[in-house]
Amino acid sequence: MLESARSRVKAWAIAGIGTAAAIAVAGLLGAFEARHQALAALAPSSQVDTGEWLVRPLKAYVSAEKHVYGTLLKPGGKALVLELEMTNRTAKSTKDYFELLQxxxxxVDPATKPFIVLTRDSTMSPELHPGMPERMAYIWQLPDGAAPPANFGLTVIRKTYKLRDNLYGLPGWFNPAPIGTLTMPVGAGPDAPDLQP
Known part of the structure; x- marks a missing residue:
């Protein structure tokens, strides 16, 4: 009787370890597969829903001007500029757009953070009001001696709204994750026309 009970306990322990190992392996494989799935290619002139924002790319170009929308470039430097229309979809003013594009x-070096400017008055990193489309410029300084590119590749990041976060129990936008890639043709200067939707 005692030997039979020991055998059952041993069998359950082995089954439990096997089940745990199977779950762990399945989880790792699922995470690995999700990480390596190709991202959707977004149309350069389409409007993209990123959760907090509706974003419509307008144009990309290289500028050698000393000041690009009020930002000061290094002497002899060039800037890669992406202009886009952004609409805040939330209920309050926000400037939570620094992780929107990679x-x-x-x-450019992906670790380099762009200047973000409101084009109509060159305000640096303003809060944008709900429901009001605004034209914004993301400005990256090109490395010294870099040739102007023909295209500019970006990853668009989406956040998810949670009524309560796990840490403070407050509402907000969390879990940034890439939703697609965007390849913009790069024009010769600020006079390049906007892309047509």
Whole structure:
């Protein structure tokens, strides 16, 4: 009787370890597969819903002007400028757009943060009001001696709204994740026309 009980406990322990191992392996494989799935290619002139924002790319170009919308470039430097229309979809004014776009590995260093400017008055990193489309410029300084690129690749990031976050129990936008890639043709200067939707 005692030997039979020991055998059952041993069998359950082995089954439990096997089940736990199977779940762990399945989880790792699922995470690995999700991480390596190709992102959707977004149309350059389309409007993109990122949760907090509706974003419509307008144009990208290289500028050698000393001041680009009030930002000061290094002497002899050039800037890669992306202009887009942004509409705040939330209920309050916000400037939570710093993680919205990630530059590709070329022609700028992805770790380099752009200046973000309201084009109509060159206000740096303003709060945008709900429901009001605004034209914004993301401005990256190109590395010294870098040739102007023909195209500019970006990853677009989406956040998810939670009524209560896990840490403070407050509402907000969390869990940034890429939703697609955007390849913008790069024009010769600020006079380049906007892309047509």
């Amino acid at each position: 530059a590709g590995p070329t022609p």
